[in-house]
Amino acid sequence: MAVNIVEVVLGIRSRLGDTDVTSRDYSDPEIIDAVNSALAHLSEDLLCFRRIWRVPCVAGVGRYELPSDFLRFISVNYNGTLITEVESMEHRVNRSYTYPRQSVSLDLQTLHLFPAESIKSGDVIELYYNYFETIGDDRDTIALPNNAKEAMIYFALGLLFENNISAKGMEKSNRYKKLYEMEVQKLASRVQMNAQSKNIRTRYRKV
Numbered sequence: 001m002a003v004n005i006v007e008v009v010l011g012i013r014s015r016l017g018d019t020d021v022t023s024r025d026y027s028d029p030e031i032i033d034a035v036n037s038a039l040a041h042l043s044e045d046l047l048c049f050r051r052i053w054r055v056p057c058v059a060g061v062g063r064y065e066l067p068s069d070f071l072r073f074i075s076v077n078y079n080g081t082l083i084t085e086v087e088s089m090e091h092r093v094n095r096s097y098t099y100p101r102q103s104v105s106l107d108l109q110t111l112h113l114f115p116a117e118s119i120k121s122g123d124v125i126e127l128y129y130n131y132f133e134t135i136g137d138d139r140d141t142i143a144l145p146n147n148a149k150e151a152m153i154y155f156a157l158g159l160l161f162e163n164n165i166s167a168k169g170m171e172k173s174n175r176y177k178k179l180y181e182m183e184v185q186k187l188a189s190r191v192q193m194n195a196q197s198k199n200i201r202t203r204y205r206k207v
Helices: 005-016 027-047 091-094 148-162 167-193
Strands: 003-004 049-057 063-065 070-078 084-086 101-105 110-114 124-131 142-145
Touching: 003 005, 005 027, 005 142, 005 148, 027 148, 027 167, 110 124, 148 167
Parallel strands: 084 101
Antiparallel strands: 003 142, 049 124, 063 110, 070 124, 101 110
C-alpha cells in the first residue's frame, strides 16, 4: 500500500491536537524523527522491508561491507547461483574449517565470500536482505503492508506524547504503544506469508 508521508504527518498532528500552524507544539522534524523510529520498529517486528544489494567483486577480495540499512540476511547469489552454505563468522572461526565450495559468512558489518582466491574481477554478489526503512521528509512516499500505516502512527504518537511530562501525556503514550503492539501482532503472520519487496520511493535517493 503506497502511503504519502505528508498524510501521515497531518494524521499525527490531528491526533496530537497540534493543527494550528501559527502555534505548534511539535515541529515537522520532530514528527519525522518519530515516524522514522516507528519505521525502525516495524522493520524489526515485521521484517516487511526487503531489497537486493548488488556489488561487483574485486579479484581475490572476499570481504565486502554490508549496506548501512542491513537488518537481516535472507539469501545470497554469486554470479547468479544461490549459495547454500551460509554461517556466521563466529561459527566459522570456532569450527576452524572451510567448505569445499563457495560459501558465505556474515558478521555485523561485512559479508565474507569464500574462497577469496577464486573470486574474479567482474563477478557479482547479490544479497537479498531485510532492511531498516527510513524517510527523509514529508514529501516521501513509502510502500507499507496493508494496515501497517495505523501501527506506524500509533508508535509515533506514543513517542511524541512521552515529551509531555504530565500524567495525562504518559497515559496517552502508553495507550498508543499498546495499540501499536496489538496492530503488529495482527500484522505479523500475514506479512510473513506475503514476502514481497517493499521499497521507498523518494525524490532524493535512488534505490
